Amino acid sequence: MLITSKPESLELQAKLFRGFADPSRLSILEALRGGELAVTEIVQATGLTQSNVSNHLSCLRDCGLVTSEQQGRFSYYQLSDQRVEDLLSLTDELLADVAKGVYECTRYEAKEA
Amino acid sequence: MLITSKPESLELQAKLFRGFADPSRLSILEALRGGELAVTEIVQATGLTQSNVSNHLSCLRDCGLVTSEQQGRFSYYQLSDQRVEDLLSLTDELLADVAKGVYECTRYEAKEA
DNA sequence: ATATTATATCAGTATATAATGATATAATGA
């Protein structure tokens, strides 16, 4: 096994995963599984603030996970690719099996009572 | 669409994705695609420091993405599930298609020259 | 024209976490 440190592609892949790596963004993606939604609808569906949703949507769009389309004063967002849903489904399944070990993901062991 | 904010499961799912959302951890996972490795081998394969690798391995284990087995003074790590590889493959593919838009994933638009 | 609605952006704060260097632990070998 030869030595290669972190090439560009790993940075990109990490950024892609980062798009999924936040509960607020996941709730947005989850809402969008039902189809295209305007920002206000996403705000209602998730319970997040408008500002927060807008920031997360920018992130998701920059990550390539969603696409947006303007119609008048509305911006409609949707999942960009079937594989985004596939990733959500796959991790849902995976979680069902390994959830036992995912309580904590810090470098410190779970030291609760 | 009714209102539900962020249930436990979204937190867990986010943590799972977080395991993948770092270039150093991805390089470790990538190394492990070839099969079980001891920590020192991972250090060599990735070029990361021993301490750093050890911290990331703890994270990956806590996230349920890898499992470890002790043999004498060696700890052997391996991917915990075929679906971990599946997720890596799926995002590889997805990246190939949408990479154009993943240059940046900050809330600020890419404002380069 | 003015008000309202939909969305985006900004500045500031708080928190999370990646990396480092040092040290601890524990197994093996001389």
Add this chain to the structure above:
DNA sequence: TCATTATATCATTATATACTGATATAATAT
């Protein structure tokens, strides 16, 4: 025993980023 090797942990620092509240922009409606 003592040295070496393999790994884990600790404390610290620096950076990234999630969130908030305020404001800006722009489209529509009255």
